[in-house]
Amino acid sequence: MKMFTLAASAAILAWGSAAQAQQALSMWYHGAGNEVESRIINQIIADFNASQTDWKVELQSFPQAAYNDSVVAGALAGNLPDILDVDGPVMPNWAWAGYMQPLQIDESKIENFLPGTKGYWDGKLYSIGLWDAAVALVTRQSYLDELGLRTPTLEQPWTKDEFMAALDAAKASGRFEYAFDPGMAWTGEWYPYAFSPFLQSFGGDIVDRSTYLTAEGALNGEAAMAFGEWWQGLFKNGYAQATQDPADRDGGFVAGKYAFSWNGNWAALNALNAFPDTVFLPAPDFGNGPKIGAASWQFGISATSKFPEGASAFIEFALQDKYLAAFSDGIGLIPATRTAAAMTENYKEGGPMEVFFGLTEAQALVRPVTPGYVVQAKVFEKALADIANGADVASTLDAAVDEINADIEKNGGYGH
Template sequence: MEWKTRRLASASVAVAAATALVAGCASGDGGSTSGASGDTLTLWTHNAGNSAELDVVKKIISDFNSSQDTYKVKLQAFPQNDYNSSVVAAASARKLPCLLDVDGPNVANWAWGGYLAPIDVADSEVPLSDQLPSTVGRYQNKVYGFGFYDVALTHFARKSVLKEHGIRIPTIEKPWTRAEFDAALAKLKESGKFDYPLEMGTGGSGEWWSYAYSPQLQSFGGDLMDRDGYEAASGTLDSEKSVEWATWFRSLVSKGYISKKSGADPNKDFLAGKSAIQWDGSWNAAKNADKLGDDLAIIPPVDFGNGPKIGGASWQWAMSSSCSNKEGAQAWLKFSRQNKYFVDYAKATGTLPATDTAAQQIDGYEPGGKFNDLVEFARKFAEVRPVTPAYPYVSTEFEKAAKDILAGADPKDALGRAAKDIDTNLKTNNYYAG
């Protein structure tokens, strides 16, 4: 099936909005329908509002342009909230740039939709085999993208608070069990010292819900869908183990352990002592360490019965299928794969370096460093979200169901509805075959 006849699985992009965005994209640097004008290639990134990461992108582009006189890369940055819809609209109008970044869970959808072309970076300075598996985007046994970093979910707490309440500080080798975790929350609640014993970031939206909570679902023994062929959610998302997770998830609200909708800055609330334990990301590790020093506990995910789990995959670089200068695009991709840029990204963004070599050059992330456990979490516990073009739709349905459950919906009914809707989407799209 030709790429232009396919539809993005996500239901979040409206036709009217896409039409408006096409007009906007056509007037930008990506005016060529091929993504290149002669030997000048356009690059799109989602980092318009993230100056630290954008500066690294600019540095790589500047270094590449100065290193040779065959190709020139031009940058166009978008705000993250607008980025995905801009790409979808541009793809519909055949106006994608040659180079673009893509959120890891969307790689399969964009590859299936014909937005992306496979890449070959085999002779780069940093081999793909040296990277954390979650930082390489594959679909149907082909590489479509790679990232310079990942992030890891973790529990943050104060060691002094846990000690005061007789709560064991878990380790990678011996994480909390469900029983231990529930008992800890009960003790912290009973103390009356916190607005909520646990901060789970329930005020967030979008991909946070699948990223933050589906690993807990997986640790219970459930999943977002059947990964054997990716042809059904029924029987998996609404399975007994998935319902068990959802019932527990809802109990966190009913027992007063978490807020049904947390505040605008959950990490700030944690640092202010409003919560005792926070389920958060590695991006706040340095800030928390600066504030709490040696009192900060970086805690692995809970083992709810099927091993500790966290989400894997972050932003990755890719090449569009419509690029008329793929040789130039791959030259930039290969050039970017230098160890120094892996280091630059991690230092600028506070993320986990995608290679061990880079980690050894970043204070705190080297073996034995105060943040090295986060790298180990990513290596040992990370589960990529379902590698299927259906994923954006799956994620949207899971978010709806999880929010309904926290609001009081019957867990089995909410998950059952989501599973049926996902199955319908799969069938409508011929199970994303081809």
């Protein structure tokens, strides 16, 4: 008995000193309030800490809605962690500002990752995601059948005319409050994420990606004007509502208020639970190919970290297929690799959301890769809200261009 206690305490002592030898790495993550997500990230950290003796990751979770502000405040106060996660399109802003440093990861490890999961800025890899997210046109097979509509495929998506004909049919049926639910209640990043691909499919863009120094022509050229008129028509002609209650966004499709809902894969399970015949259709092609937004949350290393090699080791550790699959099963995200997808419930061959993997591979386009994106996204959001509410398309887009260009100039071109 005594021997046993001694042995046990010796073990504890040994373990204690081993733990002390581990260098602590602080980490911030946006998953506070999401139990499943927190459990998975904690599991990865525990596995990592147990897998080696050099590093010990310590997690601080933040609620997603407050995360970016917290990081900016932390940076201003000179108090950033070693490892942080970052929303894909925001990364160039933080990298340019000097909040982040490039990853020290063997790039062959991420060869097979979906393109949207890799965060490059200035030719260097700054962030890497375990998953991507995708948006699809959510509807029910029974709606398609009743309205007599062709089911679009990745190879043959709906054209603009087909899409509008589908909305017309849904509207004429009188069954729905609105034919289309673009998700107007989700103000914020949803607008550029979900709606700028429409603009890109029309042939326009938020900013001219050849130089990233102006939005002139991209956001107010002919293609953009056509997009603006189309967008305004959705609301003017009663296909969709410009002001939406957030509760309708969350529960409207399930309650049968909308025929088509433009929504992300994270909401897919909810729809599937309500209607087993829910289908996820690819984005319509408005002329320049069907497009959806790419890039979700990714991991990176802060510029002030004294242990980038430890932080990189952790991130590399997290990139294992089993964790990719765990996140996917837990919160419905698209795993970054095909091999991980095969391990998941929803994205494996024949899985209910397999289509999303194809969507991301085939249609995904990252948002403009520029530090100015953070501001441009805001300007774009306001312009789209105004146009939806009936503002003059040309002058609204002109004003948006002026504001974006003034911002780029004020920032000395954002390093482009």
